[in-house]
Amino acid sequence: MIDFKEYIPVAQKIREAVLPLLDSGLGKEMTGIASSGDTTFRMDEIAERVLSEELKSRNLPVAYYSEDRGLVEVHREPKYLLIVDPVDGTRPAVCGFEMAVVSMAIAAFRKKPTFSDLLAGIIVEIKSGDVFFADKLSGTLTFPQGKRLNLSENTDLTRLYWSFDVVGRPVRPLMAALGDLIQGSAVNGGCFLWNSAAYSITRILLGQLDAYLDPGGKLMAELDQAELRFREAGRGRIVGLFPYDIAAAQLIARQGGVIVTDAGGHSLKNVPLIPQKEGEILSLVASAGPVLHEKLLFYLGRHPVKKTCF
Structure with a gap:
């Protein structure tokens, strides 16, 4: 069985690339329009480039769908589809706030994938580096060091x-x-x-x-x-x-x-x-x-x- 944790370093490389922009003001430059219709900022552009480079250099059997580039087939015969927002929370991130993450989900590759095809999820907080990970098949759920599941009981x-x-x-x-x-x-x-x-x-x-x-x-x-x-x-x-x-x-x-x-x-x-x-x-x-x-x-x-x- 594949260990989907091997994809975590890809998300961490994206985080490393955009982290210097958090307090610099440089990430606020608008560079285009994403495939989704949202504004592309300089930070998004850098994150997308690193995502593409990392996946190609690791020769992973994947295609990916991202906010800015849409569907990209990295491998000739992809087994998995990555659903990626390289920076979810670009606006707070370019202002130096902590409410921004690298978001990467892994699904089985097929013609018309749905949420039911998702196999694993990775969230890496950009400012802290904290990692959340879940593998649906094994039931694994991993929290950042020192943090734990603590669901609120509030109903009011x-x-x-x-x-x-x-x-x-x-x-x-x-x-x-x-x-x-x-x-x-x-x-x-x-x-x-x-x-x-x-x-x-x-x-x-x-x-x-x-x-x-x-x-x-x-x-x-x-x-x-x-x-x-x-x-x-x-x-x-x-x-x-x-x-x-x-x-x-x-x-x-x-x-x-x-x-x-x-x-x-x-x-x-x-x-x-x-x-x-x-x-x-x-x-x-x-x-x-x-x-x-x-x-x-x-x-x-x-x-x-x-x-x-x-």
Whole structure:
């Protein structure tokens, strides 16, 4: 049986390459547009280059799908598909904050892979170097040294510690969906905007957060003139939560007992790992326990945005 831990050094090499940019200000330079539609910063460009170089130099039997380059076949006959966000949390990273990771998920290579094909996940925190790893086949779950699984038992939404993302999401509809939860938890709990789904989800494992929510895909399905609203927010492009943002983190989190579904309560197992067309953004609810999860889904169900005019 293959030891997927051999892919961890690839993620660590990416981290080493971008780490000097964290406090330099150089990583903020915009260099293009990613295949996803999001902005490519200098830090992203460097991380993508190192990813490609490392995979080629190691002659690993893989293809990879990344935020900036899309699908790339490194090997003639790939056995595995890597779903990679070389820097998840570029915006906080270029400001020197810690809310940024290298995210790498490993799936069986096939024509139309889904989340059910994922085999392993690797998260490497850029600032600290901490590594999270999970192997679905062996049941292995590895935490950074000195840290352990510590799921919150909170089920009170007014005491909720949670995060959400805003990049590319139309803010007014987003606030219609999340505003009551933000206001309700802001005093006795805490609401955080980190713009890194993978970092946020791994905080649930450590007990630092109770939940992570991104209703973007729900907004796309419910909102009147949804494509127009998302393109306005994304400067002509549809930007939101994509599989590469969460593939590794959700596998690691589920192995630790975190509940993960879309905003409608559905499993992600049949969701494609490679988007088939523009605008296929996801929604996500990740929480520390089933009671809290049901409360969050009920909350989202009571806050539709279809009839709101923005």
